[in-house]
């Protein structure tokens with residue numbers, strides 16, 4: 096994807112997350128000077144099957160596995176400082192060195208223990224399917240203009256004041272919700288005082304770094320987490336995450352202007368999955384869903400939760416093409432479909448006897464839609480060894496052509512396995 100015309104590339108999930116962004120970012124990062132994560136937090140989990148084993152990355156961009164690529168945690172991320180260091184230590188133990196290569200935006204907000212308490216409480220009372228890692232409450236504090244930013248760690252007196260007010264507010268909310276749990280500001284301040292000397296050496300003005308890299312002719316990859324249908328504005332609200340996962344969020348969350356972005360690659364699975372609650376129009380019957388789940392290893396990288404599985408939904412991907420301005424698609428996990436006789440593909444929805452031209456704006460309607468399927472023949476042979484499109488069975492190519500035409504964006508990559516080399520570049 097990178098070249099003279101594409102120096103700044105956004106990689107986004109074009110379904111409900113878990114599309115295999117980690118693998119694609121890892122593959123493309125080889126050609127990037129900088130990889131920037133622009134939203135979300137430790138609720139994401141990108142799995143990369145690298146030559147020296149499998150790595151699960153939560154907050155650190157998937158580019159970190161390439162020794163010469165610098166990685167940035169952008170201002171749009173809410174950073175959990177404790178788990179960041181667990182991740183850094185685990186990577187170091189496996190020989191991945193990060194000094195001078197990992198940078199954290201001074202403007203990123205911190206996820207604090209009281210955010211996790213509040214999130215756990217809301218997970219108990221609401222049915223949004225949150226991972227209870229404090230992400231939602233940390234974004235609430237950010238937009239409520241009372242959050243603690245990474246750069247604040249340079250000023251202990253500011254941190255102490257913000258944390259005291261935050262803890263008091265959280266305790267009042269916990270009491271109101273009938274929870275007996277409470278948090279103590281002094282413990283949190285002490286924890287941050289201990290972490291600050293470790294975190295501050297990583298801190299930088301990330302937006303400037305991205306701008307300078309682009310100005311110097313370098314290639315920059317902006318890495319999204321979750322997927323378009325979980326975007327706080329464009330997703331299946333309220334069953335969404337708390338940030339802008341779509342490509343527009345990449346500019347804001349990396350600290351650059353939208354005109355700096357040259358291309359947007361949407362990652363889609365060759366079928367559909369979703370974790371947590373909310374509508375999933377093409378959800379398969381349990382026996383077939385179980386087949387997809389087992390063959391595709393569809394269990395959450397962060398939580399271990401089994402994912403709900405279904406067929407490729409062109410309505411969803413077409414919508415993702417529009418709201419992200421996708422210039423290309425990477426279709427992952429084609430190999431997971433290798434054993435099916437027939438593959439239903441949802442081409443449109445019907446509601447109240449009428450065809451819908453687009454996704455409805457509310458979940459009640461999306462729960463009601465009736466997916467209309469076209470059934471494409473399976474190929475019933477392994478695809479994992481394919482390295483070019485021509486190596487794929489004819490029926491697999493017909494399947495890809497079908498989803499490309501329905502989605503309305505060109506396929507640039509096809510994934511046929513977890514390994515780096517199992518990614519076909521469509522030339």
Ligand code: GDP
Pocket residue numbers: 108112113114115116117118140141142143144321391392395396426427428429430431509510511512513517
């Ligand atoms: P992400 O959050 O979008 O990076 O996705 P996850 O890491 O949650 O899940 C993707 C999983 O699919 C990982 O275990 C990847 O190793 C795996 N994966 C990615 N691409 C392919 C592919 O083309 N085929 C197969 N079989 N697995 C893939």
